[in-house]
Structure formats: structure tokens, C-alpha cells
Amino acid sequence: MESIELKSLSGEVRELLHPHDAEDARLVQKGLMLYRQGMVGPISIGEDSVTATVQDVTPVKVRLDLTFLSMSECSCPNEGLCRHQMAVFFTAYAKIGSVAEWVEEWREPMKEKKAFTSWGMQTAKDLIKANGVLKPEYSRWVHSFEVSFDTLLATKKYTSPFIITELFQIYERRIHASAPVEQEWRLLYEMVGIVISFKKLAVLSEQSGHTEDMVRRAYLHLFHNMMDDAEDLVQKIGIQSLPFDFDEFILNLKDDAFELLTAVKGLELERVYLYRLLWTHLFKKKPWREEEIRKINERLKELHDWENPLPLLIAEIHLNILLGDDEPALKLVGRIEDDVITPYLIHWIDFLSHQKAWKRVAPLIDLFLQKIKGYLEELGGYHPCSSFTKTALKAIAPYCAENGRMDLFERALVQTLPYSFADYEYLLFERGQFDRWSELQAYVGLNYYDLPKERVKMIEKEKPEVLLGMLHQLAQREIEQKNRQSYKLAVRHLKKLRTLYKKMKRPDDWDYFFTTLLDKTKRLRAFHEECKRSKLIEGALDGAH
Numbered sequence: 001m002e003s004i005e006l007k008s009l010s011g012e013v014r015e016l017l018h019p020h021d022a023e024d025a026r027l028v029q030k031g032l033m034l035y036r037q038g039m040v041g042p043i044s045i046g047e048d049s050v051t052a053t054v055q056d057v058t059p060v061k062v063r064l065d066l067t068f069l070s071m072s073e074c075s076c077p078n079e080g081l082c083r084h085q086m087a088v089f090f091t092a093y094a095k096i097g098s099v100a101e102w103v104e105e106w107r108e109p110m111k112e113k114k115a116f117t118s119w120g121m122q123t124a125k126d127l128i129k130a131n132g133v134l135k136p137e138y139s140r141w142v143h144s145f146e147v148s149f150d151t152l153l154a155t156k157k158y159t160s161p162f163i164i165t166e167l168f169q170i171y172e173r174r175i176h177a178s179a180p181v182e183q184e185w186r187l188l189y190e191m192v193g194i195v196i197s198f199k200k201l202a203v204l205s206e207q208s209g210h211t212e213d214m215v216r217r218a219y220l221h222l223f224h225n226m227m228d229d230a231e232d233l234v235q236k237i238g239i240q241s242l243p244f245d246f247d248e249f250i251l252n253l254k255d256d257a258f259e260l261l262t263a264v265k266g267l268e269l270e271r272v273y274l275y276r277l278l279w280t281h282l283f284k285k286k287p288w289r290e291e292e293i294r295k296i297n298e299r300l301k302e303l304h305d306w307e308n309p310l311p312l313l314i315a316e317i318h319l320n321i322l323l324g325d326d327e328p329a330l331k332l333v334g335r336i337e338d339d340v341i342t343p344y345l346i347h348w349i350d351f352l353s354h355q356k357a358w359k360r361v362a363p364l365i366d367l368f369l370q371k372i373k374g375y376l377e378e379l380g381g382y383h384p385c386s387s388f389t390k391t392a393l394k395a396i397a398p399y400c401a402e403n404g405r406m407d408l409f410e411r412a413l414v415q416t417l418p419y420s421f422a423d424y425e426y427l428l429f430e431r432g433q434f435d436r437w438s439e440l441q442a443y444v445g446l447n448y449y450d451l452p453k454e455r456v457k458m459i460e461k462e463k464p465e466v467l468l469g470m471l472h473q474l475a476q477r478e479i480e481q482k483n484r485q486s487y488k489l490a491v492r493h494l495k496k497l498r499t500l501y502k503k504m505k506r507p508d509d510w511d512y513f514f515t516t517l518l519d520k521t522k523r524l525r526a527f528h529e530e531c532k533r534s535k536l537i538e539g540a541l542d543g544a545h
Contacts, residue, residue: 010089034043040053145175164222205297280318296319323349346395468500471500
């Protein structure tokens with residue numbers, strides 16, 4: 001059992017640390033040094049943890065969690081995995097295997113990367129010599145891209161995902177070197193290259209068994225770079241006069257672009273992004289778009305259980321919106337689960353808002369606001385939810401401003417609480433809706449003393465009664481704790497209350513409230529003592545006289 005747990009931990013450490021990352025390499029080196037210098041005291045290996053003391057500059061206590069590495073602890077001030085935890089890991093691993101071999105295997109991808117970079121550069125030179133500059137011929141372009149990709153990246157000599165970036169960049173340099181000389185053909189050549197390369201890389205990723213997390217850490221940026229390049233290219237292609245025989249190339253590219261929807265299971269957002277971009281800016285003819293919808297529906301009928309229908313459905317919605325057929329688009333949107341469709345809706349809201357098609361964008365925003373709460377609940381995590389909320393509010397703001405629909409914007413703010421707190425708080429304060437502003441503070445758990453001082457001063461001047469409710473609640477909450485420290489806090493709140501009542505010229509209300517409070521709490525001697533100590537009780541009596 002001990003061996004199985006330690007092997008599992010070993011795999012997790014190997015996955016977490018990257019040999020090509022300078023900080024990770026230093027961390028492993030420092031942990032190794034502490035281990036080899038014998039700085040790790042006797043270790044205790046339990047069912048779910050390894051504990052030990054490490055003698056560094058000062059002794060530190062380490063606990064490695066065998067189930068969740070991220071739950072491991074060290075008494076040193078560093079956050080996350082530290083050199084002491086690495087030293088304890090090596091000490092524990094030495095009981096089941098060779099630490100030297102573990103480190104060597106961990107470093108292997110780095111050696112592999114260097115070796116393959118050198119090999120890739122030479123291979124790319126050979127390919128350039130063989131192909132030279134390619135004349136405008138679609139099938140020859142595609143064949144050249146595929147052969148170059150397979151030669152450079154689809155080799156079985158390596159397995160590490162961290163080598164892909166190096167080889168892909170060599171591959172890109174190689175295809176750029178064979179681009180046609182004429183500007184208009186070179187732009188189209190590069191666009192075809194992006195679509196083919198995107199598909200090839202996505203398929204390679206799936207066939208190599210690279211997990212979503214591995215792709216994200218090792219080479220997801222390659223897909224995002226291609227998306228950015230494609231966006232630049234469609235703009236450039238759109239403003240130049242196109243040769244007459246461009247249409248044949250566009251028709252072929254259109255067929256290849258369809259495969260973006262079905263080539264693999266993962267990378268949904270990236271595949272859909274590139275597909276939508278092409279159909280929005282390059283494939284503009286109405287008959288093409290109508291034919292593509294028919295093609296999508298045929299493909300949906302043939303779909304296997306293991307295939308993901310979402311990219312096809314998103315494509316159909318997009319094409320309908322491009323054709324101005326909003327009704328079938330909205331019906332499809334309504335059929336897809338909130339947590340799946342919501343992020344895609346922002347694109348169409350932005351698209352129609354940019355065209356100032358306000359009547360068309362309104363139903364989309366309405367659907368979006370119905371679905372966003374469910375999406376945020378599924379998304380989880382404060383930072384992702386906060387980031388998405390900012391994007392959502394930015395998307396609907398033009399429609400709300402242009403059409404005087406601040407009620408809709410406020411509905412969005414309410415739907416996205418607590419992530420929209422800063423925007424909603426600002427809106428209510430600027431409108432002078434201090435009662436609702438106060439309720440919002442209570443909703444997110446802020447009390448009187450958490451509020452910005454300049455806000456408090458303004459409200460004390462404009463509408464001090466708003467603050468009374470907050471202070472009354474605070475005082476009551478502290479009294480209910482029934483301990484000396486909470487009574488001291490309660491008295492602090494009560495003194496502030498008395499000041500506010502005097503400012504509002506309502507001393508009788510204060511006296512009535514405080515006398516009633518003293519009567520209700522007459523058994524709480526310690527509370528009454530705190531009131532006397534702070535002279536609250538004398539103040540009440542003076543007021544009564």
C-alpha cells in the first residue's frame with residue numbers, strides 16, 4: 001500500500017513540475033541538495049501522509065498529503081510546493097526506488113526537447129529544399145502542409161507534450177518559407193495553413209492522449225496564436241481586391257473548415273472560434289451559408305454516441321444569425337443547457353451590438369440573463385466567475401445604454417451577484433439609492449466598519465437613517481454572543497448610534513430605544529457593566545432628564 005501511494009505521489013510531483021521551467025528546476029535542485037546532505041530527519045509514512053522535520057537554516061515541519069499533493073504543508077513561509085517538501089519527497093521515494101533515476105527521467109523531456117529542436121531544424125531545411133516556393137494550387141498547398149507536419153511532429157520518437165511548441169514553431173517557419181511571393185496569394189496561403197495546421201495539431205493532441213490540463217500547460221497557446229493570426233488575416237484579405245480564381249480556393253477552404261467541427265472531441269471553444277471567424281468574414285455568400293446548414297443537419301443525423309454535437313449546434317446557430325434567421329437560432333439556444341451555451345452567447349451579443357441591430361440583440365440578452373446564473377453556479381471559483389461577469393456586463397452595456405434599458409442592466413447586476421458587487425454598489429450609490437445600497441452591503445456580508453469612509457461621510461450627510469439599520473443589527477448580533485469581548489464591540493456600535501440619532505435631532509428615539517434595550521438585557525450584568533464603563537447608561541439618563 002505504501003509503495004502504491006508513493007508511486008502515485010511521484011507521478012503527481014512529476015506532472016506538477018516542468019524541467020523546462022527555470023523555477024521548477026531550481027526547486028528540484030534545492031530539494032535534492034537537502035536530501036543528499038541528510039537534512040531530513042526520521043520520516044513517518046502513514047496511510048494518507050508523510051511527515052518529517054527538515055533541518056534547514058531553521059528546522060521546519062513538513063507534511064506531504066499522499067491523496068492531494070496540493071493539501072501538503074510546510075511550516076516555512078513559502079506558498080505551494082517548497083524545497084523542504086521536495087526533500088521529504090525524495091527521502092520517502094528512496095524507500096521504493098532510485099532518486100537519481102527519478103530525477104534523470106524527470107529531466108529527460110528537456111534533453112529530448114534540445115535533441116528534437118536540432119533534428120527539427122535540419123528536417124525543415126530538407127523540406128524547404130524539396131518544396132521551394134509553392135505556386136497557387138490548393139491541393140499542393142494542403143499536401144505540403146500535411147507532409148511537413150507529419151514529418152516534423154507526427155513522429156513516434158517522443159511523447160512529451162513540452163516538445164510540441166518547439167517543433168511546431170519550426171514547422172511554421174518552414175511553411176512560411178514556401179509561401180507564394182504575391183501578397184494576395186500569400187495571405188490566402190497562410191489562412192489555409194492555419195486551418196490545416198489547427199486541425200492537424202488538434203488531432204495529434206487527441207491521438208497522443210494529452211489531457212486538457214497537459215495541453216493547457218504545454219501548448220494551448222499555439223492554438224490561441226493561430227486564432228489571433230487568423231483574425232489579422234481575414235481583415236487583410238477583406239480589404240484587398242481578390243483574384244478571379246480565388247473562389248475555387250475559398251470553396252476548398254470552406255470544406256476543410258467544416259472538419260474543425262468534428263475532427264476531435266476537445267478544444268471546443270478554440271475550434272468554434274476559428275470556424276465562426278471564417279464564416280463571418282470569408283464565406284459570405286448566402287447560398288454557401290444555407291448549404292452549410294443543410295450539411296450540418298446531415299452530419300448531426302449521422303453523429304455517433306461518442307461524438308460531441310455542440311460545435312455543430314453552435315455553428316448552426318451562428319449561420320442562422322448571419323442569415324438573419326433569428327427564430328431558429330433562438331430555438332436552438334433555448335434547447336442547450338445553461339452551463340454549455342452561455343459563454344457562446346456573448347459572441348452573438350457583441351456581433352449584433354456592433355451592427356447596432358438592437359431589435360435582434362434584445363431577445364438574445366434576455367435569454368442570456370435567464371441562463372447566466374446557472375452558468376456561474378456550474379463554473380465555480382471566484383476569479384473565473386468574476387472575470388466572466390465583467391465580460392458579460394461589458395457585452396450588454398451598449399444595448400442598455402443605447403436603448404435606455406438600465407433596468408435590464410440592473411437585472412444583470414442582480415443576477416451576477418456577488419461577482420458584480422463593485423459595479424452594482426457604484427450604480428446604487430451614484431443614483432443616491434442609499435437604502436438599496438445598504439441592503440447590498442449586508443448581502444455580501446459587509447458591516448458599517450467595512451464601508452469606505454468617504455461613502456459613510458456622504459451618507460451621514462445625505463441620508464443617515466440608512467446607517468441606523470446597519471448599526472442596530474451589528475449591536476444586536478454582538479449582544480447575542482454573550483461574552484465580554486462582544487459586549488465591548490456592541491457598546492462601540494451603540495455609541496456610534498447615539499451620535500447619529502443626535503445628528504438627526506432624534507434624541508428621544510435614542511432614549512426610547514436604549515431604555516428598552518437595557519430592560520430586555522437586564523439579566524446580562526456584564527453588558528450593563530460595559531455600558532456603565534463607557535458612560536452610555538449615564539448618557540441615557542441625562543437624556544431622559
